[in-house]
Amino acid sequence: MTDFLDALGRVPDLLAQHLLLAMSALVLGIILSLPLAVWSARVPSVGRIVLGFASLVQTIPSLALLALFYPILLSLSTLVGGGIPALGFLPSLLALTLYALLPILRNGVTGLAGIDPAVIEAADGVGMTAWQKLRLVETPLVAPVLMAGIRTAAVWTIGAATLSTTVGQPSLGDMIFAGLQTQNWALVLAGCTAAAGLALAVDALLGVIERGIARRKRLGAWIAFGLLALGVVVALLPALPVRQETVTIGAKGFSEQYILARMIGHRLEAAGYRVRYKEGLGSGVMFAALTSSDVDVAVDYTGTIWTNEMKRTDTPPRDAMLAAIRDWQAKQGLNLLGRMGFENAYAFAMRGDRAKALGIVSLDDLVAKAPDLKFGADLEFLERPEWKAVRAAYPIRFGSAHAYNPTFMYRALESGQADVISAFSSDGRIAADKLTVLSDPRGAIPNYDAILTIAPRHARDARMIAALKPLIGRVPVEAMREANYMVDRDVGKVSPDAAARWLEKKVGL
């Protein structure tokens, strides 16, 4: 219960962001749909095209639609010479607006087509112009049906907005994704309840407006509208210029990242910054966000940058790799502050008893046994160049390969659903679950030192650099593992924020 109440503490800020995003998309959807609906009702061929397009959009899964806007906006940005953000609010807004189109459009067109032809004939006969007919007759008659469509669109938008987390836009989805990853069900429940509550509240208010329009009782409708507008204004308040500067900290979708982000956050708050978090980002998304200053500071890993961003296939020694990465990043305006002090490499892991039984100690041993084994990887690994590099060095062909959310990967190993997983070497569960990590004699897996990088916007910010410098080289891998385990374990689970405070004390910050 207390977990749930703690989790609720994150709700107000995310609820405000969620409401703003959903309402913006709804309003934009309405603004686009209304003239299109009128045009479609007048010209049936246009109607077919427009409704067809809206229906097509609906068939695209909302997650895919959000994801698709990233390359679209990126190309658009290069076309106009930069400046168009491909992450965050803009793609979320565009995707959700497209989603809101169909219910409003369809109801509008059907409503207009359904008006008694005699009424239209009378309107013409009395000498109304097209505009007068629209204003005095068609709009009042179509309004109830249209409002029903708007209500549907509102509920859909609020629901789909939870997915905006994946493109770097904070919403109630942040809590759901984070909770899922750290198996903090209180967090998931809090996020779900808040999102559902918001949808119900907005639907109820819009329902009052709908009934008010249908029964010509304007007062109730105006009050409900006022409440909605008030909600939006309250949500906007945090966006007003603050005395303190706001810094955005980026984090990928696993416990270690959540913990480190909180550590960075604490140090920046102590230095007088206001911080907010963008969590649950994919590796590629986070790096892009950092380069474009959508995110101001983040922890990434040398191997990830080396293979995925710099597209290198060689594996030089640590220091050479770090120097090369620092130079490469500097060219893009990024300031690589330094190593955190630990490595988190991909580590192929098996259950200790299983490894012993099959006599597997290294990746070489795996080659022979692989066809009989099931591989479990995190959501990114199967598509990453490191996996290709490993298979190039060792001809490993697994019987089957399956992608999991990182947390569930460990459970799959435990239950036998997977025999080998692509674990993280700083994960506390390796020691706790007595897993065997397979050695890499051929050196196919590069180095993955954790590094702290500042985005171009604050790259020369002396105050920020001074606040974050103490973190450099501070965190040994054993401490990181313990902190990770505190968040991941089932018994006595703590929040990433609490684990961060523990870690700070442990390393003497």
Added chain:
Amino acid sequence: MTKTYPGGTTAVDEVTVEIAGGSFVVLVGSSGSGKSTLLKAINRLIEPSAGSVAIDGQAVDAEDRFRLRRRIGYVFQNIGLFPHLTVAENVAIGLRLEGEKDPRARVAELLGLVDLPADFAARMPGALSGGQRQRVGVARALATEPRLLLMDEPFGALDPVTRDQLGGAIRALHDRLGLTTIMVTHDMAEALLLADRVLVMDKGRIVADAAPRALLAGEGGTVAQALVAVPRDQMKRLGALEAGA
């Protein structure tokens, strides 16, 4: 004028006719004879394919068609009252389009003209009977004091008693206000009883043009006489029934 539709149908086939101001003219014909098309060409709800229409010597397409329609009263079978407006708002719509701010007095006057109680003003169309609705329709048509009244089968959806009452009421209004009225109907009896002049249409052409008395006397040609025969025959049979029984 002529009106043809894509696909080859000729609704109105080179009809030329002059209608005197102040007269009550009825267009009669069976379905598809072109009478509604001809009527609607006058207030430009339909545009002719060839030829032209003029009122008081001025061509109707010389003027903006919306302003034209506000000068003409239009009443039709399905009535078309605006369901979201009260009776008063319906009646006053023409005045509102002209910018009139307070039409209440005029609305009361119009309701009186069509024999509706003044308290009907606040009612919604859904609460009225068919006959009452069409009376409101007529009041609405007359709100802007038009001199021309066009009616397209105005009593088609009403029961015979109401038909008869409203028919008489319309004729009385026509006489009282000095209107020019053109009415379309497929009921020859109604035409004969109300009109000063009857135009019979068949397949897009005017086949007969005579006063009611003349038609009853046997003039007008085969089509017209076929139409007259129906009420005349019914009259005879009813008379026989009354006398014989």
